[in-house]
Amino acid sequence: xxxxxxxxxxxxxxxxxxxxxxxxxxxxxxxxxxxxxxxxxxxxxxxxxxxxxxxxxxxxxxxxxxxxxxxxxxxxxxxxxxxxxxxxxxxxxxxxxxxxxxxxxxxxxxxxxxxxxxxxxxxxxxxxxxxxxxxxxxxxxxxxxxxxxxxxxxxxxxxxxxxxxxxxxxxxxxxxxxxxxxxxxxxxxxxxxxxxxxxxxxxxxxxxxxxxxxxxxxxxxxxxxxxxxxxxxxxxxxxxxxxxxxxxxxxxxxxxxxxxxxxxxxxxxxxxxxxxxxxxxxxxxxxxxxxxxxxxxxxxxxxxxxxxxxxxxxxxxxxxxxxxxxxxxxxxxxxxxxxxxxxxxxxxxxxxxxxxxxxxxxxxxxxxxxxxxxxxxxxxxxxxxxxxxxxxxxxxxxxxxxxxxxxxxxxxxxxxxxxxxxxxxxxxxxxxxxxxxxxxxxxxxxxxxxxxxx
Amino acid sequence: xxxxxxxxxxxxxxxxxxxxxxxxxxxxxxxxxxxxxxxxxxxxxxxxxxxxxxxxxxxxxxxxxxxxxxxxxxxxxxxxxxxxxxxxxxxxxxxxxxxxxxxxxxxxxxxxxxxxxxxxxxxxxxxxxxxxxxxxxxxxxxxxxxxxxxxxxxxxxxxxxxxxxxxxxxxxxxxx
Numbered sequence: 001x002x003x004x005x006x007x008x009x010x011x012x013x014x015x016x017x018x019x020x021x022x023x024x025x026x027x028x029x030x031x032x033x034x035x036x037x038x039x040x041x042x043x044x045x046x047x048x049x050x051x052x053x054x055x056x057x058x059x060x061x062x063x064x065x066x067x068x069x070x071x072x073x074x075x076x077x078x079x080x081x082x083x084x085x086x087x088x089x090x091x092x093x094x095x096x097x098x099x100x101x102x103x104x105x106x107x108x109x110x111x112x113x114x115x116x117x118x119x120x121x122x123x124x125x126x127x128x129x130x131x132x133x134x135x136x137x138x139x140x141x142x143x144x145x146x147x148x149x150x151x152x153x154x155x156x157x158x159x160x161x162x163x164x165x166x167x168x169x170x171x172x173x174x175x176x177x178x179x180x181x182x183x184x185x186x187x188x189x190x191x192x193x194x195x196x197x198x199x200x201x202x203x204x205x206x207x208x209x210x211x212x213x214x215x216x217x218x219x220x221x222x223x224x225x226x227x228x229x230x231x232x233x234x235x236x237x238x239x240x241x242x243x244x245x246x247x248x249x250x251x252x253x254x255x256x257x258x259x260x261x262x263x264x265x266x267x268x269x270x271x272x273x274x275x276x277x278x279x280x281x282x283x284x285x286x287x288x289x290x291x292x293x294x295x296x297x298x299x300x301x302x303x304x305x306x307x308x309x310x311x312x313x314x315x316x317x318x319x320x321x322x323x324x325x326x327x328x329x330x331x332x333x334x335x336x337x338x339x340x341x342x343x344x345x346x347x348x349x350x351x352x353x354x355x356x357x358x359x360x361x362x363x364x365x366x367x368x369x370x371x372x373x374x375x376x377x378x379x380x381x382x383x384x385x386x387x388x389x390x391x392x393x394x395x396x397x398x399x400x401x402x403x404x405x406x407x408x409x410x411x412x413x414x415x416x417x418x419x420x421x422x423x424x425x426x427x428x429x430x431x432x433x434x435x436x437x438x439x440x441x442x443x444x445x446x447x448x449x450x451x452x453x454x
Numbered sequence: 455x456x457x458x459x460x461x462x463x464x465x466x467x468x469x470x471x472x473x474x475x476x477x478x479x480x481x482x483x484x485x486x487x488x489x490x491x492x493x494x495x496x497x498x499x500x501x502x503x504x505x506x507x508x509x510x511x512x513x514x515x516x517x518x519x520x521x522x523x524x525x526x527x528x529x530x531x532x533x534x535x536x537x538x539x540x541x542x543x544x545x546x547x548x549x550x551x552x553x554x555x556x557x558x559x560x561x562x563x564x565x566x567x568x569x570x571x572x573x574x575x576x577x578x579x580x581x582x583x584x585x586x587x588x589x590x591x592x593x594x595x596x597x598x599x600x601x602x603x604x605x606x607x608x609x610x611x612x613x614x615x616x617x618x619x620x621x622x623x624x625x626x627x628x629x630x
Binding site: 165187 | 494513527538561577578581
């Protein structure tokens with residue numbers, strides 16, 4: 001007999017029992033890797049290897065390998081940095097903000113989204129790290145360590161330094177949050193395993209036994225971590241936007257940046273979660289856990305954040321005109337009709353127009369359409385950062401310094417390296433870690449799934 | 455009989471039956487050692503009579519420590535130890551110190567609380583947990599009753615109480 005809640009659609013379909021949840025999710029950890037997975041890993045490792053040539057070239061020869069010039073001193077590197085950090089935001093939003101709002105649908109996707117956060121933040125952190133030129137001595141420049149210059153401390157008035165603290169705190173807190181959630185699931189795998197696997201997952205599970213008292217503390221820790229991670233995630237992209245907003249470059253010098261960047265981050269992050277989850281649910285046959293309902297809800301978040309981003313674009317233009325500052329007005333007209341018009345219009349089409357298609361229920365419940373649009377959004381969000389950074393810089397204060405920026409093969413290669421790293425790490429995670437939070441899914445199973453009663 | 459060695463286990467399939475059973479068994483005067491579940495069961499800690507977790511207090515105290523350390527560090531470095539004029543700002547430019555202070559508050563609160571949780575719940579990579587029933591991390595709730603602490607209650611009475619409150623199986627388990 002099937003019993004479904006009359007009010008809400010079920011979160012888990014297919015009449016799963018607790019046992020089924022364990023079997024369906026632990027199966028991938030225990031079984032042999034599939035051909036699809038091995039192919040994916042081969043492609044990702046290939047990208048990682050080819051990209052690492054560019055990384056080595058950058059470290060060996062220096063930043064001169066990039067296409068930067070005297071006028072455009074920041075280009076692909078910081079575009080990629082902001083893009084990857086933004087992608088990371090969806091993971092924390094799903095696991096922390098939706099936990100505080102008691103959104104139970106997060107349980108099927110939070111694990112993978114948090115993994116995505118961690119890998120994306122590593123990719124992001126690579127860019128400022130290698131842009132220092134000599135990252136092995138960078139610790140002295142970036143951290144408040146005693147030194148022999150005086151002691152000349154780091155500049156606590158600089159948003160770039162705030163970024164060091166924000167990104168490293170964000171990374172480490174996300175990692176801890178993610179790992180705490182993994183512990184009970186590692187214990188489940190440990191208790192099904194024998195031999196070597198039992199030893200490895202036994203160590204990973206930290207001796208978890210599922211006692212009611214431990215669960216009580218665990219729930220308390222999760223709630224507090226969610227409460228801490230929520231303002232943290234907002235602060236991270238706020239501080240990233242300060243890198244630009246506190247400068248005096250026309251097009252950057254605007255107070256709208258923090259909320260605008262945070263909305264954009266969530267927007268691109270959800271798009272990346274959709275890209276990954278649509279593939280993952282297919283490859284690992286998890287359609288009963290990551291349902292069309294989940295995809296639709298994520299698409300609704302995309303409409304909302306995409307519309308906020310659209311309004312922010314329009315507001316920027318209005319403010320440029322209304323401020324009466326000629327330099328500011330020129331910067332925005334130049335974005336639209338200057339030499340980088342194509343980047344601007346790509347951004348507008350991908351970020352403002354395309355997500356509006358999700359107003360149609362047919363499109364937001366279609367997997368193919370969602371997959372294509374999720375890629376479009378990510379391309380659009382990359383262009384957004386490129387437009388903000390490069391078009392604002394390439395018209396310097398003196399017209400004699402006006403130049404164009406052309407990326408070199410090394411710029412492309414380092415970006416490729418981060419893709420290789422991201423997908424390699426995600427594939428390894430999806431194979432060796434439980435890709436869905438089993439304990440949390442079981443906890444919502446009784447109240448919100450199609451149930452078999454004998 | 456020694457304490458903490460020999461147990462009667464009641465296996466439960468359903469969280470609501472379990473919650474009811476915990477109440478019933480505690481009402482008969484039998485003391486429950488612990489309940490092991492594959493997922494957090496809401497209200498179980500209250501039924502078992504556990505006091506609320508005090509980990510949020512630990513988080514708060516570590517957070518206060520983080521705030522204090524961050525502000526002290528920044529004021530010391532920028533105002534006392536080595537002053538530099540940066541954009542004509544005050545040496546102790548308090549608003550500029552807020553972002554780093556916030557981040558360090560969150561960092562210490564999170565790591566401090568998790569550290570206390572790990573230590574107090576004995577979670578460490580080399581820990582060897584006592585597993586009462588392997589299914590307790592899969593699909594069953596396992597209620598463990600220490601025979602020695604309930605020496606005054608007849609063994610059969612404990613088993614009957616478990617069965618009548620809805621346990622699908624009643625087993626016994628001993629550790630060396």
